[in-house]
Amino acid sequence: MGSPTSGDLSGTAMNANETNSPSRFNIPRLVSRSLRGYWQPHLALVVGAALSTGVITGALLVGGSARRTLESLAKNRLGPFEYAATAPGVFPQADLAKKISRRTSWNVAAVIQVRCPAAARGGRLKIARVNIIGVDKAFANLSIPPGKAIISANVATALA
Helix, strand or coil, rough: CCCCCCCCCCCCCCCCCCCCCCCCCCHHHHHHHHHHHHHHHHHHHHHHHHHHHHHHHHHHHHHHHHHHHHHHHHHHHHHCCCCCCCCCCCCCCHHHHHHHHHCCCCCCCEEEEEEEEECCCCEEEEEEEEEEECCCCCCCCCCCCCCCCCCCCCHHHHHH
16 A cells, blocks of 8 residues: 555545535635735735835826926026027028018017127136027017126126
8 A cells, every 4th residue: 555645545535625626716715815824915015006106196296296397487487488490500591580470370589599708808808608699679578678688697707
Protein backbone atom coordinates (compact mmCIF):
# COMPACT_ATOMS: atom_id res chain seq x y z
CA MET A 1 0.00 0.00 0.00
CA GLY A 2 1.36 3.38 -0.87
CA SER A 3 1.27 6.46 1.24
CA PRO A 4 -0.93 9.42 0.23
CA THR A 5 2.18 11.25 -0.87
CA SER A 6 3.00 8.66 -3.45
CA GLY A 7 -0.12 9.45 -5.42
CA ASP A 8 -2.42 6.69 -4.16
CA LEU A 9 -5.55 8.38 -2.83
CA SER A 10 -7.79 5.32 -2.86
CA GLY A 11 -7.95 5.17 0.92
CA THR A 12 -9.11 8.79 1.43
CA ALA A 13 -12.74 9.65 1.64
CA MET A 14 -14.27 12.84 0.20
CA ASN A 15 -17.67 14.15 0.99
CA ALA A 16 -19.88 15.98 -1.51
CA ASN A 17 -18.81 19.46 -0.32
CA GLU A 18 -15.11 18.77 -1.03
CA THR A 19 -15.43 17.89 -4.68
CA ASN A 20 -14.26 20.14 -7.49
CA SER A 21 -17.77 21.05 -8.47
CA PRO A 22 -18.35 24.52 -9.97
CA SER A 23 -20.81 25.42 -7.20
CA ARG A 24 -18.01 25.29 -4.58
CA PHE A 25 -16.02 28.16 -6.18
CA ASN A 26 -18.50 30.96 -6.47
CA ILE A 27 -17.29 34.54 -6.80
CA PRO A 28 -18.89 36.09 -3.67
CA ARG A 29 -17.43 33.34 -1.49
CA LEU A 30 -14.00 33.73 -3.11
CA VAL A 31 -14.04 37.51 -2.59
CA SER A 32 -15.20 37.12 1.01
CA ARG A 33 -12.40 34.67 1.84
CA SER A 34 -9.83 36.83 0.08
CA LEU A 35 -10.91 39.90 2.04
CA ARG A 36 -10.82 38.02 5.33
CA GLY A 37 -7.50 36.32 4.67
CA TYR A 38 -5.64 39.20 3.02
CA TRP A 39 -7.27 42.26 4.56
CA GLN A 40 -3.99 44.12 5.13
CA PRO A 41 -2.81 44.13 1.49
CA HIS A 42 -6.35 45.00 0.37
CA LEU A 43 -6.46 47.91 2.82
CA ALA A 44 -3.07 49.13 1.60
CA LEU A 45 -4.32 48.96 -1.99
CA VAL A 46 -7.46 50.97 -1.21
CA VAL A 47 -5.54 53.60 0.77
CA GLY A 48 -2.92 53.90 -1.99
CA ALA A 49 -5.58 54.28 -4.67
CA ALA A 50 -7.39 56.94 -2.61
CA LEU A 51 -4.17 58.90 -2.00
CA SER A 52 -3.18 58.69 -5.67
CA THR A 53 -6.60 59.91 -6.73
CA GLY A 54 -6.37 62.83 -4.31
CA VAL A 55 -2.90 63.82 -5.47
CA ILE A 56 -3.81 63.69 -9.17
CA THR A 57 -7.06 65.60 -8.62
CA GLY A 58 -5.25 68.26 -6.60
CA ALA A 59 -2.56 68.61 -9.26
CA LEU A 60 -5.18 69.04 -11.97
CA LEU A 61 -7.03 71.69 -9.96
CA VAL A 62 -3.88 73.60 -9.03
CA GLY A 63 -2.50 73.32 -12.56
CA GLY A 64 -5.71 74.66 -14.09
CA SER A 65 -5.80 77.49 -11.57
CA ALA A 66 -2.16 78.40 -12.24
CA ARG A 67 -2.76 78.37 -16.00
CA ARG A 68 -5.76 80.70 -15.65
CA THR A 69 -3.76 83.01 -13.38
CA LEU A 70 -0.89 83.21 -15.87
CA GLU A 71 -3.30 83.85 -18.74
CA SER A 72 -4.94 86.62 -16.72
CA LEU A 73 -1.57 88.23 -15.93
CA ALA A 74 -0.52 88.08 -19.59
CA LYS A 75 -3.81 89.61 -20.77
CA ASN A 76 -3.53 92.38 -18.18
CA ARG A 77 0.01 93.20 -19.30
CA LEU A 78 -0.44 92.88 -23.03
CA GLY A 79 -4.05 93.82 -23.49
CA PRO A 80 -6.52 91.98 -25.68
CA PHE A 81 -3.92 90.34 -27.96
CA GLU A 82 -4.35 86.82 -29.19
CA TYR A 83 -1.69 86.37 -31.90
CA ALA A 84 1.73 87.73 -32.77
CA ALA A 85 3.59 87.23 -36.03
CA THR A 86 7.33 87.70 -36.22
CA ALA A 87 9.71 87.99 -39.15
CA PRO A 88 13.24 87.95 -37.70
CA GLY A 89 15.69 90.05 -39.69
CA VAL A 90 13.02 91.32 -42.09
CA PHE A 91 10.99 94.51 -41.91
CA PRO A 92 7.53 93.90 -43.40
CA GLN A 93 5.65 96.39 -45.53
CA ALA A 94 4.51 99.47 -43.66
CA ASP A 95 0.83 98.86 -44.39
CA LEU A 96 0.84 95.11 -43.67
CA ALA A 97 -1.13 95.55 -40.43
CA LYS A 98 -3.84 97.53 -42.25
CA LYS A 99 -4.09 94.88 -45.00
CA ILE A 100 -4.47 92.08 -42.45
CA SER A 101 -7.07 94.08 -40.55
CA ARG A 102 -9.15 94.69 -43.70
CA ARG A 103 -9.03 91.06 -44.85
CA THR A 104 -9.75 89.45 -41.48
CA SER A 105 -11.71 92.14 -39.59
CA TRP A 106 -9.30 91.68 -36.68
CA ASN A 107 -7.85 94.55 -34.66
CA VAL A 108 -4.23 94.55 -35.83
CA ALA A 109 -1.35 96.71 -34.61
CA ALA A 110 2.09 96.97 -36.21
CA VAL A 111 5.04 96.47 -33.89
CA ILE A 112 8.74 96.52 -34.73
CA GLN A 113 11.23 94.95 -32.35
CA VAL A 114 14.97 95.44 -32.67
CA ARG A 115 17.62 93.95 -30.37
CA CYS A 116 20.77 96.06 -30.22
CA PRO A 117 23.37 97.51 -27.86
CA ALA A 118 22.68 100.81 -26.14
CA ALA A 119 25.01 103.52 -24.87
CA ALA A 120 24.55 106.52 -22.60
CA ARG A 121 26.68 109.36 -21.22
CA GLY A 122 28.64 109.82 -24.40
CA GLY A 123 29.41 106.12 -24.79
CA ARG A 124 30.89 105.69 -21.32
CA LEU A 125 27.95 103.54 -20.17
CA LYS A 126 27.02 100.59 -22.40
CA ILE A 127 24.36 97.89 -22.25
CA ALA A 128 25.00 94.85 -24.45
CA ARG A 129 21.46 93.79 -25.37
CA VAL A 130 18.44 96.07 -25.34
CA ASN A 131 15.09 95.38 -26.99
CA ILE A 132 13.71 98.46 -28.72
CA ILE A 133 10.06 98.16 -29.64
CA GLY A 134 8.32 100.60 -31.95
CA VAL A 135 4.52 100.68 -32.10
CA ASP A 136 1.95 102.45 -34.24
CA LYS A 137 -1.18 104.38 -33.19
CA ALA A 138 -3.31 101.21 -33.15
CA PHE A 139 -1.29 99.98 -30.20
CA ALA A 140 -3.23 102.26 -27.85
CA ASN A 141 -3.13 100.05 -24.75
CA LEU A 142 0.31 101.25 -23.67
CA SER A 143 -0.66 104.91 -23.99
CA ILE A 144 2.92 106.10 -24.32
CA PRO A 145 3.06 109.87 -24.77
CA PRO A 146 4.86 111.04 -27.94
CA GLY A 147 8.60 111.38 -27.42
CA LYS A 148 8.60 109.14 -24.31
CA ALA A 149 9.77 105.59 -23.74
CA ILE A 150 9.16 102.72 -21.34
CA ILE A 151 12.28 100.98 -20.07
CA SER A 152 12.70 97.93 -17.90
CA ALA A 153 13.90 98.05 -14.32
CA ASN A 154 17.21 96.42 -15.33
CA VAL A 155 17.92 99.10 -17.94
CA ALA A 156 16.89 101.86 -15.55
CA THR A 157 19.26 100.49 -12.90
CA ALA A 158 22.11 100.25 -15.42
CA LEU A 159 21.52 103.80 -16.63
CA ALA A 160 21.28 105.30 -13.15
